[in-house]
Amino acid sequence: MNHPIECHALAKRYGDLAALDGISAVVPRGQVIGLLGHNGAGKSTLIKLILGLIAPSGGRLEVLGQSPWRAHALRRRIGYLPESATFYGNLTGRELLDYLARLKQAPGAQIATLLDRVGLAHAADRRIGTYSKGMRQRLGLAQALLGSPDLVLLDEPTTGLDPQATRELYRIVGELRADGRCVLVSSHLLAELEPHIDGALILRQGKLLAAGSLHALGEQAALPAQVLLRTREQAMPELLARLETGGLSAQPRPDGRLELQVPRASKLRMLRELLADPAIVDLDVREPTLAQLYDWLGAGPPSNAEAAA
Amino acid sequence: MNPILTVAAKEFRDDFRNRWTVALTILFALLALGIAWFGSAAAGRVGFTSFDTTLASLTTLGAFVIPLIGLLIAYDSIVGERDDGTLLLMLSYPLSRGQLVAGKFLGHCGALAAATLAGFGFAVAIMQWMQPPEQTMQAWLQIARFILSASLLGASFVGLACLISVQTADKSRAAGLALVGWLVSVVLFDLALLALLVVSGGNPLERAVYPYLLLLNPVDVFRLVNLTALGDGAGNDLLTGMTAHHVYPTALLYALLLGWAVAPFAWAMLAFRRKEI
Numbered sequence: 001m002n003h004p005i006e007c008h009a010l011a012k013r014y015g016d017l018a019a020l021d022g023i024s025a026v027v028p029r030g031q032v033i034g035l036l037g038h039n040g041a042g043k044s045t046l047i048k049l050i051l052g053l054i055a056p057s058g059g060r061l062e063v064l065g066q067s068p069w070r071a072h073a074l075r076r077r078i079g080y081l082p083e084s085a086t087f088y089g090n091l092t093g094r095e096l097l098d099y100l101a102r103l104k105q106a107p108g109a110q111i112a113t114l115l116d117r118v119g120l121a122h123a124a125d126r127r128i129g130t131y132s133k134g135m136r137q138r139l140g141l142a143q144a145l146l147g148s149p150d151l152v153l154l155d156e157p158t159t160g161l162d163p164q165a166t167r168e169l170y171r172i173v174g175e176l177r178a179d180g181r182c183v184l185v186s187s188h189l190l191a192e193l194e195p196h197i198d199g200a201l202i203l204r205q206g207k208l209l210a211a212g213s214l215h216a217l218g219e220q221a222a223l224p225a226q227v228l229l230r231t232r233e234q235a236m237p238e239l240l241a242r243l244e245t246g247g248l249s250a251q252p253r254p255d256g257r258l259e260l261q262v263p264r265a266s267k268l269r270m271l272r273e274l275l276a277d278p279a280i281v282d283l284d285v286r287e288p289t290l291a292q293l294y295d296w297l298g299a300g301p302p303s304n305a306e307a308a309a
Numbered sequence: 310m311n312p313i314l315t316v317a318a319k320e321f322r323d324d325f326r327n328r329w330t331v332a333l334t335i336l337f338a339l340l341a342l343g344i345a346w347f348g349s350a351a352a353g354r355v356g357f358t359s360f361d362t363t364l365a366s367l368t369t370l371g372a373f374v375i376p377l378i379g380l381l382i383a384y385d386s387i388v389g390e391r392d393d394g395t396l397l398l399m400l401s402y403p404l405s406r407g408q409l410v411a412g413k414f415l416g417h418c419g420a421l422a423a424a425t426l427a428g429f430g431f432a433v434a435i436m437q438w439m440q441p442p443e444q445t446m447q448a449w450l451q452i453a454r455f456i457l458s459a460s461l462l463g464a465s466f467v468g469l470a471c472l473i474s475v476q477t478a479d480k481s482r483a484a485g486l487a488l489v490g491w492l493v494s495v496v497l498f499d500l501a502l503l504a505l506l507v508v509s510g511g512n513p514l515e516r517a518v519y520p521y522l523l524l525l526n527p528v529d530v531f532r533l534v535n536l537t538a539l540g541d542g543a544g545n546d547l548l549t550g551m552t553a554h555h556v557y558p559t560a561l562l563y564a565l566l567l568g569w570a571v572a573p574f575a576w577a578m579l580a581f582r583r584k585e586i
Contacts, residue, residue, distance in 0.1 A: 014585070048397075051400070051401045053397070053401070054585065054586060070405070072403045072404060072405050073403055074403075075403040076403045078401070080397075080398065080401040082397045082401070083394070084394055085393070085395055085397075085398050086394055087393075087395060087398075088393075088395065090327070099315070099319050100402065102315045103312055103315055103316075103402045103403065103404060104402055104403060143398075
């Protein structure tokens with residue numbers, strides 16, 4: 001067994017509609033991988049394929065060394081948090097975990113530990129119907145960790161969570177990574193996801209746009225860094241002209257600062273020059289974000305023209 | 310523990326918590342006692358009447374009520390989980406789709422059987438206690454047969470409910486279909502048979518086929534199991550009169566009832582296996 005997830009030319013068709021087409025990727029052990037894409041890009045289909053709930057129409061998929069389709073026993077080693085599940089409102093948190101632990105043949109001793117770990121120990125004996133959205137998501141995370149799975153799939157885990165709860169969730173995700181487990185997180189919230197993932201799979205209309213570590217993807221895209229400048233009063237027109245002759249076009253921003261796009265290759269040289277410039281009183285460097293990378297890849301929802309074609 | 314039993318135990322417990330089982334037990338007990346007490350009001354008497362008559366009335370009533378309850382208790386078993394977003398969660402656990410449906414089926418059947426046993430058992434115990442002359446082995450066997458056949462009838466409709474639940478896209482549609490299923494099997498089927506009898510005027514071919522047509526409906530099989538055993542004169546002349554010339558082997562009736570209890574459920578399992586999630 002090499003990697004927790006390996007797929008080659010994986011395809012899933014519903015009638016004439018190709019939900020996934022020609023996906024080839026590897027998800028390595030001990031990493032947190034973001035699964036990104038607009039609605040309908042194929043994220044859910046890929047998750048269902050990994051869980052073995054639907055059969056691939058073509059290609060090869062191996063999860064933890066075997067084909068997942070109808071491999072019930074394999075699912076003991078996979079944890080899954082579905083998107084916006086309400087669970088069973090008439091059970092208490094502890095009863096739900098007890099039921100699910102039996103199904104997964106996980107040791108019952110884990111239940112109390114997990115409830116504690118996600119911060120639900122105080123509410124364990126309350127009915128799930130009385131839980132807030134955030135508590136329900138945390139309970140969902142607890143059940144995904146039953147049986148210490150090697151692979152954890154989190155589908156939009158932070159929808160409806162407050163910032164504190166989101167941080168808690170990613171802290172647990174970090175613990176899983178440190179434990180050598182593989183975590184696949186699907187999310188729309190790129191800025192929030194970015195600091196917590198090692199790599200990404202970016203889907204668009206059923207095709208894999210990009211896959212790899214964030215660093216490699218950044219190198220590949222070679223997006224410019226953004227530099228924001230605050231200038232001395234009255235010095236701005238003069239500075240603008242000077243930058244113009246240097247081949248850089250700066251845009252004034254509504255907050256009175258200037259915005260510069262600095263190519264990756266010349267970033268350090270440019271910064272030294274700018275720092276030495278007496279007209280500049282403050283400077284702010286922003287590296288390209290996951291969201292910009294995403295835009296650069298054209299991973300947004302298909303335009304109308306494309307959809308019609 | 311086997312995943313089927315785990316799911317079944319949860320559904321069984323849920324039916325108790327939702328007060329389903331308790332409400333049904335009380336309903337069955339009240340119906341049985343009411344029929345026993347007021348059953349002969351038309352004849353000008355009030356009080357416990359003959360045990361056979363009571364059972365015959367209970368059979369007629371059970372044939373209406375038990376299918377409805379079987380459908381209501383289980384129509385949302387799969388489609389409800391889909392609505393709540395827990396279906397994908399359940400299927401991501403190490404159990405097959407067939408095991409999930411089987412567990413739900415067994416759990417609901419168990420709850421319905423428990424309610425039947427407790428409700429009717431309680432009522433019969435009271436009747437027996439009030440009427441010392443009826444305290445016979447025969448009476449207890451009859452009530453055992455009634456409870457067993459009622460449970461099998463219930464299973465048949467729980468299975469039908471599972472099938473509806475697997476095949477529909479949302480809860481309200483499933484509820485509608487369940488009511489249609491009840492109407493067809495409990496009311497329209499018998500009406501259609503009666504119409505057939507009237508129109509054909511009872512020609513020989515019709516007479517030969519009619520007893521077998523009855524076997525196509527689990528509700529009628531349930532009636533036959535109980536009423537043929539009670540014999541004539543117990544207030545069931547309509548049904549027994551129409552089939553008087555036909556003798557049904559008891560074993561065949563039980564086998565058919567068992568078949569009817571399993572068939573809709575088996576269909577539901579197959580349908581769920583093939584379903585795209």
